[in-house]
Amino acid sequence: MIGGGSWATALTKILSENGARVGWWMRNKDDVQHLLRTRHNPRYLSSVAFDLSRVFPSTELKETVEEADWLVLAVPAAFVQSSLDKLDRDSLKNKRVISAIKGMVPGKNVLVTDYVAERFRLAHERIGVVAGPCHAEEVALEKQSYLTIGSPSLGLADDFCHLLRNRYVKAYPMEDLDGIEYFAVMKNIIALTCGIAHGLGYGDNFQAVLVSNAVQEMRRFVHAMNPQPRDLSASAYLGDLLVTAYSQFSRNRTFGNMIGRGYSVKSAQMEMNMVAEGYYAVKSIHELNKKLGVHMPITSAAYHVLYEKISPAVELEILKEKFR
Numbered sequence: 001m002i003g004g005g006s007w008a009t010a011l012t013k014i015l016s017e018n019g020a021r022v023g024w025w026m027r028n029k030d031d032v033q034h035l036l037r038t039r040h041n042p043r044y045l046s047s048v049a050f051d052l053s054r055v056f057p058s059t060e061l062k063e064t065v066e067e068a069d070w071l072v073l074a075v076p077a078a079f080v081q082s083s084l085d086k087l088d089r090d091s092l093k094n095k096r097v098i099s100a101i102k103g104m105v106p107g108k109n110v111l112v113t114d115y116v117a118e119r120f121r122l123a124h125e126r127i128g129v130v131a132g133p134c135h136a137e138e139v140a141l142e143k144q145s146y147l148t149i150g151s152p153s154l155g156l157a158d159d160f161c162h163l164l165r166n167r168y169v170k171a172y173p174m175e176d177l178d179g180i181e182y183f184a185v186m187k188n189i190i191a192l193t194c195g196i197a198h199g200l201g202y203g204d205n206f207q208a209v210l211v212s213n214a215v216q217e218m219r220r221f222v223h224a225m226n227p228q229p230r231d232l233s234a235s236a237y238l239g240d241l242l243v244t245a246y247s248q249f250s251r252n253r254t255f256g257n258m259i260g261r262g263y264s265v266k267s268a269q270m271e272m273n274m275v276a277e278g279y280y281a282v283k284s285i286h287e288l289n290k291k292l293g294v295h296m297p298i299t300s301a302a303y304h305v306l307y308e309k310i311s312p313a314v315e316l317e318i319l320k321e322k323f324r
């Protein structure tokens with residue numbers, strides 16, 4: 001497991017309690033020491049107690065990776081390059097890689113799975129993604145959750161589903177990789193915009209229309225990037241959009257809400273202590289769309305607010321005229 005935040009903590013809980021031995025890399029020495037001393041990750045899902053006969057926290061990336069059959073990436077997308085930069089190009093040979101990241105590599109504007117495939121010369125058949133509506137906080141509370149593993153290799157997806165399934169987690173394989181990943185990137189932008197609207201005082205009536213229009217925007221973009229038939233009402237797509245747009249636990253919605261209430265980007269980021277992927281995703285998708293020219297009013301509005309300092313109230317006034 002690569003990453004020490006909420007999602008890495010939740011996935012380590014699921015996998016280790018199912019009997020897997022999990023080498024767990026995180027960047028912070030103090031957090032590793034705390035885990036080894038107390039069995040708890042001090043700053044994320046700190047109520048979860050780990051069985052240290054199956055969970056092996058470490059700051060040594062190479063050793064952790066060397067010993068693993070599977071590599072699960074769970075750092076925010078902005079840190080995926082720096083987190084993996086000590087690894088040689090061949091170090092993931094013979095491993096299977098799962099990205100639990102819902103973001104794109106900033107600057108490069110590529111999907112995390114494409115970045116990993118290129119950087120480590122891995123076939124996409126050795127790579128999968130974790131998708132579906134699932135907040136780490138609810139995993140800690142053992143609330144019933146559903147995950148989808150997307151991969152061009154249904155065998156790989158199915159094998160990882162087996163590692164995840166337990167009393168409160170159901171997991172299903174799916175063949176779509178790019179579509180799931182693009183959709184997960186975009187739903188963060190939509191949830192962030194829902195937060196902005198809420199922060200400005202818009203109500204549930206407006207949010208329902210925003211989300212409905214968002215589905216159309218996402219369908220247009222995902223189809224332009226990767227045209228193939230897919231049922232966007234599946235929980236890996238629509239479910240993830242809904243949970244992120246409506247949940248009290250959503251980082252993206254919380255961040256947007258602060259922006260709507262008048263916080264600057266910097267102050268909202270400082271107050272959150274967690275990462276809202278949507279902030280970075282807006283820039284990546286906006287830049288990618290310069291070539292595609294897909295009609296994306298919600299993403300454009302979010303870009304104007306977050307990167308061009310246009311007032312959220314003004315942008316939402318313009319946006320609301322575009323909805324039906």
Ligand SMILES: NC(=O)C1=CN([C@@H]2O[C@H](COP(=O)(O)OP(=O)(O)OC[C@H]3O[C@@H](n4cnc5c(N)ncnc54)[C@H](OP(=O)(O)O)[C@@H]3O)[C@@H](O)[C@H]2O)C=CC1
Pocket residue numbers: 003004005006007008027028043044074075076077079082083100101102103134135136137251273274275276277
């Ligand atoms: N949380 C959730 O419920 C879910 C999250 N995801 C996805 O999982 C991924 C990880 O997010 P999540 O676990 O929520 O993250 P969190 O917001 O919980 O934690 C942030 C993480 O980022 C690390 N970090 C912050 N700054 C840096 C830096 N400069 N360099 C390296 N690492 C840094 C933090 O490390 P440190 O503590 O040392 O600062 C911490 O591990 C995201 O792509 C997210 O979309 C997907 C599904 C559910």
Ligand SMILES: O=C(CO)COP(=O)(O)O
Pocket residue numbers: 102132133134135188191240243244249250251252253275276277
């Ligand atoms: O992807 C998620 C839930 O499925 C997490 O979303 P947030 O990062 O907005 O909390």
